[in-house]
Amino acid sequence: MILPKLTLFVALIALASGLSTANKVQMNMHLTCDNTFELFVNGNRICSGEHWTTTYNCKAEVNAGDVIAIDGRNSGQGSDNNPAAFIGVFNGVPTKPSDWRCKDTTNPGALWNKNNFDDSSWPEAVSYGRNDGSNIWRNNAGVRPNIPGEAQWLWTSNNKNHDRIYCRYVPIKAVSTSATHTAASEKQFPTQAYGWYTRSGGVENNPYTGVRQLVIRWNGATIYDGPGKDSGPVVVAGYSYYPSTYRAPSLYGWSSDHNNAFDIYRTTPIAATAPAVKLSDMAKQMSDQIDQNLQRMTEELNLVKDLHSKAETAAAASKILFDSASSEAVRLKREMENSLAAATTSQTQCQTASNHHISASATHSSAVSKLKDVANIDKELAVIAELKKKLEDVGVLYSFLLDIFVCDQSLTFHLIPPSAAHQYQTTNI
Numbered sequence: 151m152i153l154p155k156l157t158l159f160v161a162l163i164a165l166a167s168g169l170s171t172a173n174k175v176q177m178n179m180h181l182t183c184d185n186t187f188e189l190f191v192n193g194n195r196i197c198s199g200e201h202w203t204t205t206y207n208c209k210a211e212v213n214a215g216d217v218i219a220i221d222g223r224n225s226g227q228g229s230d231n232n233p234a235a236f237i238g239v240f241n242g243v244p245t246k247p248s249d250w251r252c253k254d255t256t257n258p259g260a261l262w263n264k265n266n267f268d269d270s271s272w273p274e275a276v277s278y279g280r281n282d283g284s285n286i287w288r289n290n291a292g293v294r295p296n297i298p299g300e301a302q303w304l305w306t307s308n309n310k311n312h313d314r315i316y317c318r319y320v321p322i323k324a325v326s327t328s329a330t331h332t333a334a335s336e337k338q339f340p341t342q343a344y345g346w347y348t349r350s351g352g353v354e355n356n357p358y359t360g361v362r363q364l365v366i367r368w369n370g371a372t373i374y375d376g377p378g379k380d381s382g383p384v385v386v387a388g389y390s391y392y393p394s395t396y397r398a399p400s401l402y403g404w405s406s407d408h409n410n411a412f413d414i415y416r417t418t419p420i421a422a423t424a425p426a427v428k429l430s431d432m433a434k435q436m437s438d439q440i441d442q443n444l445q446r447m448t449e450e451l452n453l454v455k456d457l458h459s460k461a462e463t464a465a466a467a468s469k470i471l472f473d474s475a476s477s478e479a480v481r482l483k484r485e486m487e488n489s490l491a492a493a494t495t496s497q498t499q500c501q502t503a504s505n506h507h508i509s510a511s512a513t514h515s516s517a518v519s520k521l522k523d524v525a526n527i528d529k530e531l532a533v534i535a536e537l538k539k540k541l542e543d544v545g546v547l548y549s550f551l552l553d554i555f556v557c558d559q560s561l562t563f564h565l566i567p568p569s570a571a572h573q574y575q576t577t578n579i
């Protein structure tokens with residue numbers, strides 16, 4: 151879902167104004183280091199980087215008074231061609247020397263990256279050029295991305311020989327208090343610039359029945375005189391006043407009805423002025439980022455619309471093709487059904503023809519067999535014909551002999567069978 155830009159911006163301003171008085175923020179950091187770094191918030195390791203040409207994005211919750219600490223290292227032996235430095239931006243605040251203290255040391259102590267470490271003896275960091283300036287890093291690889299042009303490359307006073315350094319930065323100053331009293335001046339009441347938190351007229355669990363009353367004096371003036379409170383703070387003109395150490399009334403010379411006197415201290419809102427300016431810068435950056443994101447989203451949306459339109463056109467074309475294909479499929483189905491019916495008929499006819507063929511084949515075999523019989527008969531006829539011819543020849547011989555025997559009747563009756571002799575007799579008579 152895309153919110154209108156105005157809504158986002160209003161929300162952003164509300165967020166920024168809330169941050170200006172909050173005592174903690176979600177810190178968005180972009181940084182890099184030549185050559186490597188580890189980053190801590192109040193001793194907790196948050197992130198690290200290995201390549202100075204990469205901008206690392208680290209996020210952490212940072213409370214008022216929290217220190218952001220960097221353990222920075224150069225790789226190899228430092229030289230003109232191998233210097234060291236880190237650069238970055240912390241919730242819109244670019245690195246600059248006055249915000250950081252850096253120390254070249256072999257032993258910073260175990261607590262060097264914690265809030266309560268005393269770095270007052272550490273020197274301020276030294277600048278080796280702006281991100282958009284003329285320096286070895288920009289000349290080699292250009293401006294570091296996601297880091298403002300005015301951010302400065304920082305290190306100790308010698309970025310060629312100091313190859314392991316420790317740096318500290320407190321982005322949100324701790325709650326300030328002014329409870330630093332001295333015994334000598336406390337006794338000077340009421341003319342000195344310190345306050346007291348007093349109650350009179352009775353307290354809880356006290357047999358007195360008078361109304362509790364609270365009087366606060368600060369810098370010699372009574373700034374509150376009203377109902378008593380069991381616990382702080384009392385807010386006057388933007389400052390919060392708290393009771394601190396209980397003091398015996400006699401120390402201040404109060405009369406007996408002003409018993410229960412306390413030292414007091416007051417707190418001011420966290421660095422109200424400076425962070426507000428930084429937060430407005432942050433709001434501007436975030437607004438610009440939102441502009442860019444909106445533009446990108448608009449472009450992507452147009453792309454999506456275009457794709458959607460093309461998809462609709464393609465879908466319409468597909469539907470036409472689908473409808474056409476569907477009707478063609480119906481027609482083909484019908485044709486297939488017809489073909490199937492025809493094939494069934496053909497199969498039946500084929501079966502019938504096959505039966506006929508089997509029958510004809512049997513008939514053919516039978517005819518061949520009969521032809522063989524005829525051939526045998528022919529052979530037998532030829533034998534018979536030959537026999538007949540031989541018989542005829544014999545007949546001629548017999549006839550010849552008969553002729554002879556006619557001439558000699560006495561011999562004939564011994565040579566001719568009775569029937570044949572009778573036949574040839576008849577024929578030749």
Ligand SMILES: [Ca+2]
Nearest residue numbers: 184185232233
């Ligand atoms: Ca280096």
